[in-house]
Amino acid sequence: MNQLKKDDPAVYELTLKEGQRIENTIDLVASETHMSQSTLETMGSVLNHKTIEGYPGKRYHAGCEYVDEIETLAIERMKALFEADHANVQPHTGSSANFAVYFSSLQVGDKVLAMNLAHGGHLTHGHFASATSKCFNFEHYNVDLKTELIDYEALAEHAKRFRPKMLVAGASSYARLIDYEKMSQIAQSVGAYLFVDMAHIAGLVAAKLIPSPVAYADFISFTTFKTMAGGRGGVILCKEQYASAVDKAVFPGTQGTSSVSNIATKATIAKIATESRFIDIQQRTLDNAKLLADLLSNKGYRIVGGGTDTHQVVVDVTSKDLSGAQAEQTLEAIGIITNRNYIPKDTSTKASGLRLGTGPIAIRGMKESEVRIIVHLIDEALHNLDNDSRLNQLNKEVLALCKQFPVYS
Ligand SMILES: *Cc1c(COP(=O)(O)O)cnc(C)c1O
Numbered sequence: 001m002n003q004l005k006k007d008d009p010a011v012y013e014l015t016l017k018e019g020q021r022i023e024n025t026i027d028l029v030a031s032e033t034h035m036s037q038s039t040l041e042t043m044g045s046v047l048n049h050k051t052i053e054g055y056p057g058k059r060y061h062a063g064c065e066y067v068d069e070i071e072t073l074a075i076e077r078m079k080a081l082f083e084a085d086h087a088n089v090q091p092h093t094g095s096s097a098n099f100a101v102y103f104s105s106l107q108v109g110d111k112v113l114a115m116n117l118a119h120g121g122h123l124t125h126g127h128f129a130s131a132t133s134k135c136f137n138f139e140h141y142n143v144d145l146k147t148e149l150i151d152y153e154a155l156a157e158h159a160k161r162f163r164p165k166m167l168v169a170g171a172s173s174y175a176r177l178i179d180y181e182k183m184s185q186i187a188q189s190v191g192a193y194l195f196v197d198m199a200h201i202a203g204l205v206a207a208k209l210i211p212s213p214v215a216y217a218d219f220i221s222f223t224t225f226k227t228m229a230g231g232r233g234g235v236i237l238c239k240e241q242y243a244s245a246v247d248k249a250v251f252p253g254t255q256g257t258s259s260v261s262n263i264a265t266k267a268t269i270a271k272i273a274t275e276s277r278f279i280d281i282q283q284r285t286l287d288n289a290k291l292l293a294d295l296l297s298n299k300g301y302r303i304v305g306g307g308t309d310t311h312q313v314v315v316d317v318t319s320k321d322l323s324g325a326q327a328e329q330t331l332e333a334i335g336i337i338t339n340r341n342y343i344p345k346d347t348s349t350k351a352s353g354l355r356l357g358t359g360p361i362a363i364r365g366m367k368e369s370e371v372r373i374i375v376h377l378i379d380e381a382l383h384n385l386d387n388d389s390r391l392n393q394l395n396k397e398v399l400a401l402c403k404q405f406p407v408y409s
Contacts, residue, residue: 024402025335026374030200030312030357031172033229034364034407036272039265043231047261055247067260074263077270078235081206084214086243089266090250090258091234094199097221097250098124099132101195101236104219104249106165108135113164113192115150116140118342120174122197139164143174143344148305150174152182159190169213170197173341173355175289175308177210184216195219201310202235203227203359206273207282210309218242227285227311227359229278230269233262281362285311288358288371295375304343304353313356316343320382324351327382333391334381335398336374364405373401 005012027034035043047067053060056068056075071089078087091097106112115121119142123130126138139162144151159167167187169178180196187194196213202222204210213220220237224230238246251258272278286309293303293313302319317327324340331338331354343353361370377394384390 019408022407024399025337026398026402027360028336028338028356028358028374029360030339030355031223031226032357033225033227033359035225035231036229037408038268039231042264042268043261045261045264047264048259050260051257052260053251053257055251067263070260070264070267074267074270077267078237081270081273082212082214082220082237084220084237085240086238086246088236088238088246088250089233089263090255091221091236092255092259092262093232094122094197094221094223094234095124096255097223097234097236098122098197099254100246100249101219101221101238102132102136102166103253104238104242104245105193106136109137110166111137111139111162111164112166112168113139113141113155113159113162114168115171115174116142118346119143119344120171121168122170122172122199125168125197143305145344148344149176150178152179152186156186156189159186159192163190164192166193166195168195168197169217170195170199172200173312173314173343173353174305175293175303175310175312175314176305177309178213180211180213180216183213193218195221197221199223200226200312200357203229203273203278203282204286204310206270207279209279209282209286219246224266224269227282227357228269228273229281229359229363231262231265233259233266235266284367285358285362287368288362288366289313289356291368291371292356292358292375295372296378299375299379311357311359311362313358314341314343315354315356316345316352317354317382318352322382322385324353326385327354330381330385330391331378334377334394335402336378336381361405364407366401366405370401370405373397 050067056072074089075087114125117127124132126133141155169183184194194217196217205212225232289308289311293308297303302316304314328340340351341353341355342351
């Protein structure tokens with residue numbers, strides 16, 4: 001970054017510091033990943049230069065011969081990886097992908113049934129603060145408050161009552177599997193489209209370690225920067241009959257030019273995702289999450305939904321008389337990065353949950369013995385909230401662990 005150092009020492013310094021922060025902390029944020037070196041190279045390459053509008057072979061600017069090949073590679077590889085009829089690789093991120101899915105097949109004001117945010121859903125699933133709720137008429141389904149799992153019978157009844165034009169399945173904070181076959185039966189029973197938002201779990205699906213929604217869903221969206229471990233961006237998959245509507249809804253419907261460098265990283269991750277190194281990381285991600293949930297549960301932390309089938313572990317920290325924010329801040333003080341999250345029982349604006357994810361530590365090569373250490377560190381910290389010297393000691397232990405598992409060497 002020699003030129004950046006000259007042009008903008010302030011941003012240069014902050015970038016270096018961010019690099020050190022990444023090396024010296026343990027990342028348990030479920031929606032993050034450690035970007036591969038090749039992703040960083042592509043993101044910072046000449047591919048940032050080109051303005052593209054339209055699709056390969058049908059562009060609105062000349063000079064697209066190579067970027068057309070890149071986008072075609074990304075599309076074909078994503079289709080092959082997920083066995084999908086059609087892929088659109090232009091969405092800037094997951095939210096833009098979701099907007100395009102809605103506008104591909106709904107009219108403003110149409111009814112959509114999606115998961116409640118506090119029960120696991122996403123802002124773009126019609127939360128009042130999201131523009132999605134201003135465009136479409138959302139109702140939300142909840143999990144069963146006892147099991148904290150989706151109650152498919154209640155959902156089917158809700159769908160019969162509400163008669164949505166689209167049913168949204170998929171979540172940002174729900175650690176258990178979703179039954180896509182049941183979801184598709186419910187959607188079909190009321191003549192609704194099924195849209196599966198697999199933003200968090202796409203990497204696990206790509207590795208074929210958890211069930212794929214592709215056979216059941218009309219539309220699928222995902223981000224490439226969560227378990228998928230590619231660059232920042234979004235992808236839409238759909239059945240052939242919706243291909244043209246989806247493409248039009250992305251460009252020109254909801255986006256202008258897309259980012260060729262981000263599209264290129266999508267091509268690369270779709271290639272890497274077929275290789276054993278990727279599948280090994282996804283398996284380690286799952287193994288680490290199961291162990292993390294078991295060990296925390298053994299120490300008296302209540303695990304939301306009773307456990308995990310994915311990379312996520314959602315912890316009810318009120319089981320230790322803490323708020324989500326207190327837990328998040330205390331762990332940050334020792335160098336363990338997490339995020340507080342609403343859980344189904346939350347009725348106020350205070351989050352009771354702490355959402356953990358094991359993607360980044362799996363990429364770093366951390367396995368069972370490191371997960372055991374991490375659980376010990378978490379538990380110690382959360383029992384020593386106000387004990388700065390103990391927290392300092394624990395931070396040293398975090399640093400020592402990080403040194404053994406460099407992100408970038
Ligand atoms: C992360 C996420 C998205 C996309 O979010 P962006 O921040 O816009 O990339 C969409 N849906 C779900 C369920 C998510 O978890």
